[in-house]
Amino acid sequence: MTNQTGIKAFVFDVFGTVVDWRSGVAREARPFLNRYAPALDAFDFADAWRREYSPAMEEVRSGRRPYVRLDVLHRENLVKVLTHYGIVGAAESEIDELNLAWHRLDPWPDSVEALRRMKREFIIAPLSNGNIRLMVDMAKRAGLPWDAILGAEVVRAYKPSPQVYSETADMLGLAPAEVCLVAAHNGDLAAARRCGLATAFVARPTEHGPHQQTDLKAEQAWEFVVGDLNELADEPGCCR
Numbered sequence: 001m002t003n004q005t006g007i008k009a010f011v012f013d014v015f016g017t018v019v020d021w022r023s024g025v026a027r028e029a030r031p032f033l034n035r036y037a038p039a040l041d042a043f044d045f046a047d048a049w050r051r052e053y054s055p056a057m058e059e060v061r062s063g064r065r066p067y068v069r070l071d072v073l074h075r076e077n078l079v080k081v082l083t084h085y086g087i088v089g090a091a092e093s094e095i096d097e098l099n100l101a102w103h104r105l106d107p108w109p110d111s112v113e114a115l116r117r118m119k120r121e122f123i124i125a126p127l128s129n130g131n132i133r134l135m136v137d138m139a140k141r142a143g144l145p146w147d148a149i150l151g152a153e154v155v156r157a158y159k160p161s162p163q164v165y166s167e168t169a170d171m172l173g174l175a176p177a178e179v180c181l182v183a184a185h186n187g188d189l190a191a192a193r194r195c196g197l198a199t200a201f202v203a204r205p206t207e208h209g210p211h212q213q214t215d216l217k218a219e220q221a222w223e224f225v226v227g228d229l230n231e232l233a234d235e236p237g238c239c240r
Helices: 021-036 042-051 053-061 070-084 092-103 111-119 132-142 162-171 186-194 229-234
Strands: 009-012 123-128 179-183 198-202 224-226
Touching: 021 042, 021 092, 042 053, 042 070, 053 070, 070 092, 070 132, 092 132, 111 123, 111 229, 123 132, 123 162, 162 179, 162 186, 179 186, 186 198, 198 229, 224 229
Parallel strands: 009 123, 009 179, 179 198, 198 224
Antiparallel strands: none
């Protein structure tokens, strides 16, 4: 199928859109919790850790803190969560290892096949708040066939700061309209659209578990609205 959209690159939010962070973090945390807090549900622990994500990045986005990579924020947030739950006695090396849970997340079932299909026609890359090493480790483990690693650490800013989107397009040598952000989060897409990027919403209604209340549907008329990434690859003008 011929590409008639003018899009030359698809860039992807990763946590929640390409990979299932909640199940992966819970899986990785479970042996640790069995040692130190056996009564604590691993999914509750994963949710608590994730809740620290946006506030930690806002310290950087606001200028109150210089840029530091997400691995650093994740570890600081992990210590906060351990303190919150009264978990004590873990060695620093154990905390370091648990922090690598975010490097070992599984893709959603449709992700790898769809990315391989789209790669035949387009540049594909993450546009994630995750740092470079995190993205590389995840891609190697999960088989994500990126052409490049782009995102927060490259730009040294966190989404939804405008420069993350605009500088990414510039790095690819493309006009913003030639780049499409794919995300399961309406806020991410809205920020990309304000910078001139095309947008694709993919529904991930269990990203936050079975009782998810947010991002259950597209909230604007994005250029593409799909149920999974294979459906995006099937879109007219997307790829063969």
